[in-house]
Amino acid sequence: MNCINEKIKERGFVPGECLMKGLMISFLLTLLTFLTGHAGEKPVSKGSINVEVSGLRSNAGEVRVNLYDSKDGFPSEPKKAVMSLVSKIENNGAKVVFKDIPFGDYALSVLHDENGNKKMDLNWLMIPKEGIGASNNPKGSFGPPSFSDAKFRLSSEELDIKITVRY
Numbered sequence: 001m002n003c004i005n006e007k008i009k010e011r012g013f014v015p016g017e018c019l020m021k022g023l024m025i026s027f028l029l030t031l032l033t034f035l036t037g038h039a040g041e042k043p044v045s046k047g048s049i050n051v052e053v054s055g056l057r058s059n060a061g062e063v064r065v066n067l068y069d070s071k072d073g074f075p076s077e078p079k080k081a082v083m084s085l086v087s088k089i090e091n092n093g094a095k096v097v098f099k100d101i102p103f104g105d106y107a108l109s110v111l112h113d114e115n116g117n118k119k120m121d122l123n124w125l126m127i128p129k130e131g132i133g134a135s136n137n138p139k140g141s142f143g144p145p146s147f148s149d150a151k152f153r154l155s156s157e158e159l160d161i162k163i164t165v166r167y
Helices: 002-010 015-039
Strands: 046-054 062-068 083-088 094-102 104-113 132-134 152-154 158-164
Touching (some): 046 062, 094 104, 132 158, 152 158
Antiparallel strands (some): 046 094, 062 083, 062 104
């Protein structure tokens, strides 16, 4: 209202100038609100998952560890894993570290690939001939563990997980 009264007093009514001044103030207030509203937000948080595998019956071959973020493909389809790592075996154990993983829910599967053929070998009953394991070390009935049985939450900068392989 002051803008209109000032313009009328000075040289007559000029509505365009008052409108521009009002729009500029509105824009600046909106911009300020947007900038201060987002300034305190943190970027997407990430962490590392340190995996220690034990219970290997030999130092032969390698250990394959697959990280899944859904039940799709878990635990036997490594191509559907978010990330896969391979480790040499020392003293019947292995260690891998998944780095820069966004916080969230995951599950791990482990294969002791004793013959190094990069796949799980099965007997005629479709039972694994090589050692397998999963996060949370679920005690399974018949068949592979479910994603929900092996699921864990990454919500800190580092998470240590121990998996014992079974044959």
